[in-house]
Amino acid sequence: MGNWLVERRLSQNAARLKSLRAELAQIDEQLAVFADDADDTAIRALVSETPGAAHEANDARKHADAMSRHRQHVVETIRELERKQDELLDKLTSKS
Numbered sequence: 048m049g050n051w052l053v054e055r056r057l058s059q060n061a062a063r064l065k066s067l068r069a070e071l072a073q074i075d076e077q078l079a080v081f082a083d084d085a086d087d088t089a090i091r092a093l094v095s096e097t098p099g100a101a102h103e104a105n106d107a108r109k110h111a112d113a114m115s116r117h118r119q120h121v122v123e124t125i126r127e128l129e130r131k132q133d134e135l136l137d138k139l140t141s142k143s
Contacts, residue, residue, distance in 0.1 A: 053139045060132050067125050074118045081111040 085107040092104035 050139060053135050057132065057135045057139070060128055060135065064125060064128050064132070067121055067128070071118070071121050071125065074114065074121060078111065078114045078118055081107070081114050085111040 085104070088100070088104040088107040092100040
């Protein structure tokens with residue numbers, strides 16, 4: 048693979064990593080809000096002991112769990128792209 052192709056792939060990879068890291072920062076903020084909301088609704092459900100409050104607490108927990116799963120997926124994607132970046136850098140430096 049030519050150096051220009053490796054450099055191009057490195058550039059694309061770096062742009063994707065930058066985008067995913069920004070997305071991860073947003074996810075972390077949203078996850079904190081969802082988790083706080085889930086905790087608050089769970090406490091309200093315990094205090095009120097109504098089916099509606101329990102349903103609301105369950106929904107809030109599902110949203111927090113879904114955001115947590117999405118965060119994990121983004122983290123795994125970042126790890127994979129970092130691994131790929133390392134491989135590309137190795138290819139680039141081995142040709143020099």
